[in-house]
Amino acid sequence: MVRMLTGQVLFLLSFLAVCPTASGQLAKFIDRALQSDNCMVWSTWGPCTWIKGPTPGHRWNKPYFRQLSTLCQKGIFFSKLEDYFGAALNSAIDYLRSITQDTKPCGMCAYRQSCGYKCSRRKHSNKYVNRLFVAERLCEANDLNGIGQDTACHTSYDLLPKRNDECQIWPNHSLRLPNVTGEYRNIVNDIKLANCRKTVDSRGRNVCRCCCHPYRPDPKTWKCVPVNP
Numbered sequence: 001m002v003r004m005l006t007g008q009v010l011f012l013l014s015f016l017a018v019c020p021t022a023s024g025q026l027a028k029f030i031d032r033a034l035q036s037d038n039c040m041v042w043s044t045w046g047p048c049t050w051i052k053g054p055t056p057g058h059r060w061n062k063p064y065f066r067q068l069s070t071l072c073q074k075g076i077f078f079s080k081l082e083d084y085f086g087a088a089l090n091s092a093i094d095y096l097r098s099i100t101q102d103t104k105p106c107g108m109c110a111y112r113q114s115c116g117y118k119c120s121r122r123k124h125s126n127k128y129v130n131r132l133f134v135a136e137r138l139c140e141a142n143d144l145n146g147i148g149q150d151t152a153c154h155t156s157y158d159l160l161p162k163r164n165d166e167c168q169i170w171p172n173h174s175l176r177l178p179n180v181t182g183e184y185r186n187i188v189n190d191i192k193l194a195n196c197r198k199t200v201d202s203r204g205r206n207v208c209r210c211c212c213h214p215y216r217p218d219p220k221t222w223k224c225v226p227v228n229p
Contacts, residue, residue, distance in 0.1 A: 036130040039116025043071040048110045048139040051093050054103040064093055072115040077133050088177035095172055099159045101207075107153035107194070108224045109212040110139040150224050152209035152217035155196060160208070167196040167208035195227065 035042045046069030053060035059067060065082045072078050081089075116133035141148040161172050171189035180188055195216035196208040209217045211224035218225050 033132070033134060033136040034128065034130060035114060035116070035135040036128050038120050038122070038127075038129045039133055040118035041116065042135065043069060043115045043117070045112045045114050045137070046072055048105060048112055048143050050105045050110045051097045052100055052103050058103075060103075063090055068113060069115075072113050072134070075115040075117070075133070077115065084179055088180045091175055091177060092172075095175055096169075099156045099169060101154040101156060104147065105139060105144055105149040106151050107211045108138065108149055108215045109153070109194075110144070110149055111136045112139055112143065152197075152211050152222045152224055154201070155208040155210045157198065157206040157208050167198045167210070169194055169196060169208070169210065 047059070047067065049064060049067045050060040051064075055061075065073060065078060065086060068078060114135045114137075116130065116135070119130075119133045121129065121131045139149060155167070155169060157167065160167070160169055161174065163173070164171075170191065170193040173189070177185060177188065192213045194210045194212050196210035197217050197219055199207060199209055199219070199222075201207045209222050211217050214227045215224040216227050217223070
């Protein structure tokens with residue numbers, strides 16, 4: 001479930017911070033989190049971020065910002081983002097941690113980050129410009145000790161908001177998201193974070209199998225496949 005918050009919600013909040021009057025073309029803006037020439041230097045790719053580890057002291061149980069590389073933590077983007085929206089992001093991640101049963105990355109949700117330095121937001125010719133100075137990429141099997149994350153996550157059916165549709169994990173209207181109010185909260189609530197399907201686990205209990213958007217679970221294999229292949 002990491003990509004839900006540490007990816008889409010993270011970049012939505014940052015987008016609002018950088019350009020608070022714009023809301024159109026947001027998906028395109030978020031999806032293109034690539035290294036670009038408008039930054040002279042890019043940090044090495046940091047570790048995979050995730051929300052739930054196998055032991056209490058595991059780094060995946062640390063707050064999101066503490067999982068980032070030291071360079072990204074100190075960069076102006078993430079430091080400002082933590083100041084303004086850190087409490088909101090932590091609140092949302094705590095909720096996702098509470099409903100997620102898996103203690104290792106799954107659902108095509110875990111990403112790595114790279115941060116740019118000596119950057120400009122000005123566009124040069126027709127080249128792509130990364131205006132947030134942060135790039136992300138999906139964690140691959142070799143980033144995760146040889147274990148892929150393409151299996152759909154197990155999400156607790158009984159812990160989901162009752163007012164939502166079946167197996168709809170987002171939004172959660174009861175969450176407190178400081179500094180995310182009014183129309184901004186509506187935009188956050190409307191984000192398509194994951195695609196889930198209801199099934200029954202080995203003990204006969206209802207469970208939701210989820211993949212982070214733009215992936216969906218294949219009900220035959222419970223592998224994550226693109227929504228639009």
